[in-house]
Amino acid sequence: MDDLISRKAAIDSINRTFAKSLAKNRAIDCIKCLPAAHPTKARWERKYEDWRHQMSWLECSNCHSGQLEAYNFCPCCGAEMEDYDEHDEQASE
Numbered sequence: 591m592d593d594l595i596s597r598k599a600a601i602d603s604i605n606r607t608f609a610k611s612l613a614k615n616r617a618i619d620c621i622k623c624l625p626a627a628h629p630t631k632a633r634w635e636r637k638y639e640d641w642r643h644q645m646s647w648l649e650c651s652n653c654h655s656g657q658l659e660a661y662n663f664c665p666c667c668g669a670e671m672e673d674y675d676e677h678d679e680q681a682s683e
């Protein structure tokens with residue numbers, strides 16, 4: 591998975607760390623030209639421990655890790671989650 595960092599923070603860090611030089615300007619130009627990262631999209635899927643559907647959790651469709659709450663991003667793989675609405679899920683069952 592790509593690391594998602596701030597382009598501005600990277601350039602600010604180079605400006606703070608290095609003295610004026612051609613190499614410093616070249617490094618900043620390189621960072622400015624890098625493409626933006628596209629986070630992986632995934633969705634939460636409700637999983638049940640048994641047939642009675644008494645115990646459940648949410649599973650990331652990308653890395654299959656389990657969570658008890660629907661976060662906007664998967665804490666394990668960093669995938670950006672599509673909107674999850676518990677009420678829509680219950681209405682369709």
Ligand SMILES: [Zn+2]
Nearest residue numbers: 650653664667
């Ligand atoms: Zn995940």
